[in-house]
Amino acid sequence: MNAQRIYAIVEKDLKDFMKNTMLVFMPVIPVILALLYSRMGDGEALPLFMVYLIVGVTFSSVTTSCMMIMMAEENEKKTLRGLVMSPATFLDIIIGKSLVTALLTLITLGVSLAVIGIEPFLHVRPFIGLILLFLFFLFLGIGVGLFVKTVGMTTAYLMPIMFIFGFTPMIYFLGLSEDSLALKIAEYFPIPQLMAMHDTQSWLPLGIVALWVIGAALFMYVCFKRTRKDD
Numbered sequence: 001m002n003a004q005r006i007y008a009i010v011e012k013d014l015k016d017f018m019k020n021t022m023l024v025f026m027p028v029i030p031v032i033l034a035l036l037y038s039r040m041g042d043g044e045a046l047p048l049f050m051v052y053l054i055v056g057v058t059f060s061s062v063t064t065s066c067m068m069i070m071m072a073e074e075n076e077k078k079t080l081r082g083l084v085m086s087p088a089t090f091l092d093i094i095i096g097k098s099l100v101t102a103l104l105t106l107i108t109l110g111v112s113l114a115v116i117g118i119e120p121f122l123h124v125r126p127f128i129g130l131i132l133l134f135l136f137f138l139f140l141g142i143g144v145g146l147f148v149k150t151v152g153m154t155t156a157y158l159m160p161i162m163f164i165f166g167f168t169p170m171i172y173f174l175g176l177s178e179d180s181l182a183l184k185i186a187e188y189f190p191i192p193q194l195m196a197m198h199d200t201q202s203w204l205p206l207g208i209v210a211l212w213v214i215g216a217a218l219f220m221y222v223c224f225k226r227t228r229k230d231d
Contacts, residue, residue, distance in 0.1 A: 007096075013096070022151075023069055027104055029061045034115040045117055048198055049169040051120055054113075054116055055109070055112075055113075056167060058112055059166065060167075061162060062108050063105045064144075066101045066104060066105075068154045071142060071145025071146055076151055093224075097142065105134060125201075129197060129205075133190055136216050139220040140161060140165075143220035144157045146220070146227050147223050168191045169191060
């Protein structure tokens with residue numbers, strides 16, 4: 001791991017971020033949603049599923065989308081291949097590309113939770129859960145960004161990711177029966193698992209979310225190796 005190479009990647013990404021109006025706009029979405037939901041509570045604490053919905057929106061619309069757009073932009077400008085073929089290691093590139101997104105996510109999530117209430121996450125298990133959730137959405141964004149050819153194509157991948165993984169708690173509003181297969185499958189997704197963790201006070205949901213993180217990391221690594229191969 002080379003600190004100079006990581007710093008160079010961070011510096012370049014920060015400049016690119018400031019020039020991209022789409023990236024600047026994405027963090028606003030969770031904050032606006034948090035402000036709207038906070039008014040619905042009439043001063044009372046919001047239900048847990050609404051809190052996690054904000055968290056899911058933050059990670060999908062900020063963490064995943066920013067990584068996808070930045071990687072796709074490099075792909076579109078034909079600079080991504082040069083980066084992965086440079087002396088920079090896989091770890092240098094991943095850390096360097098992630099730091100700006102991590103800072104942006106932290107600020108957005110901090111502001112959103114300050115609006116709706118941070119109390120549910122002031123314990124060890126929920127805090128670890130947030131870290132695992134961040135890693136899952138980060139690796140997913142990097143993986144997709146590595147093979148998307150243009151920035152315009154990111155929307156086709158981002159929307160399914162947001163609805164499937166970011167908006168998962170909304171499935172409980174579809175009026176599905178408890179025996180529904182879709183509901184049973186959704187319960188094993190990362191955010192519902194973290195919601196179940198609050199109810200059961202068990203460490204098992206964190207283990208399941210960790211498996212999702214490992215799967216996303218493997219997906220990212222496969223996409224990275226594919227990018228390094230000659231056409």
